[in-house]
Amino acid sequence: MPKSKSRREFFGTLGEAGMAGALGQLSALGAIGLSTYARPEGRSVDTYPARPIRLLCPFAAAGGVDITARAIAQHLAVLWNQPVVVENRPGANGTIAVEAAVRAAPDGYTLTMISSSHSVNVTLQKKQPYDLIRDLAPITQATSQPYVLVVNPELPVRSIEELVDYARANPGKLTYGSSGLGGLSHLAGALFGSLARIDLTHIPYKGGALAMSDVISGQIDMLFSTFLQSHGHIASGRLRPLAVTTVKRSTSLPELPTMQEGGVRDYEVAGWYGVVASAATPAPIIEKLNHAIVRILQQPDVHARLAVDGSEPVGSSPQDFDAFIRAEVVKWRTLIQQLGIRSE
Helix, strand or coil, rough: CCCCCCHHHHHHHHHHHHHHHHHHHHHHCCCCHHHHCCCCCCCHHCCCCCEEEEEEECCCCCCCCHHHHHHHHHHHHHHHHHCCCEEEEECCHHHHHHHHHHHHCCCCCCEEEEEEHHHHHHHHCCCCCCCCCCCEEEEEEEEEEEEEEEEEECCCCHHHHHHHHHHHHCCCCCCEEECCCCHHHHHHHHHHHHHHCCCCEECCCHHHHHHHHHHHHHHCCCCEEEHHHHHHHHHHCEEEEEEEEECCCCCCCCCCCCCCCCCCCCCCCEEEEEEEEEECCHHHHHHHHHHEEEEEEEHHHHHHHHCCCCEEEEECCHHHHHHHHHHHHHHHHHHHHHHHCCCC
């Protein structure tokens, strides 16, 4: 290889020989290839998307994440005149789909949904095949939704205040179910017990439907449930709702107070879904996706579809979503470590 030239010698060559000579010097210096140098940076962004997009869903069809993914995909396909295919890849509490997105080409053609569960997995799963913060590029938080604290109607309480009084008078007697150790319904109950200073007994199940069935039958006392799972049973009177877990009341159940209104200071648990891509995806493509999805989340028909899950649209910037994910990881890590919670 020829001896490297100084910056002064190189720019002198640029003035004497023009651009062609400069490119030749760059090639000789081994800086970058001619084809890369000559390619306009914006071209791939201007033509994106030029083929179908895959939107991976980490959970089974018909759940809240799936409903949100399909609403976004349908509108993206119309907006960009390209197919947007939702692929359900459940397993390992959402890890399988996210790993596939991390390993896919970072070109914006493979996206994945993530949920609040992923911010918990960071602490509870000892070995993950990716780093939630380092390996993913946040696009936007799509939704936020409360959990609903429901009790068996035979339990002699009709408010959070009465529930706390009952728990203090009967330490260890109250039982709450969850979809499994480390799930958000488990952590919602653990946070309640911690902040209200009451002794609750956690009963983990292999899925929320089994826990719901046992609350209805009276085998356990209460459950922090999704709106999608519980609203039919609330309407029929088989469950009594006491409060929602978010800071603000839910538009789906506006008559229900929040846990904080019920006297549990600083209590906040919100389920959420968002859209991410591989971390190496070009920033202009991330911005293009963000603008499109935020616009979609503002559509009235999308609001209506999300309301089935009790979800409300968010539509944040990539930067705000990144900060939100980091805060959620810290919040749940602190509680998990404080209470010594371990995964199965």
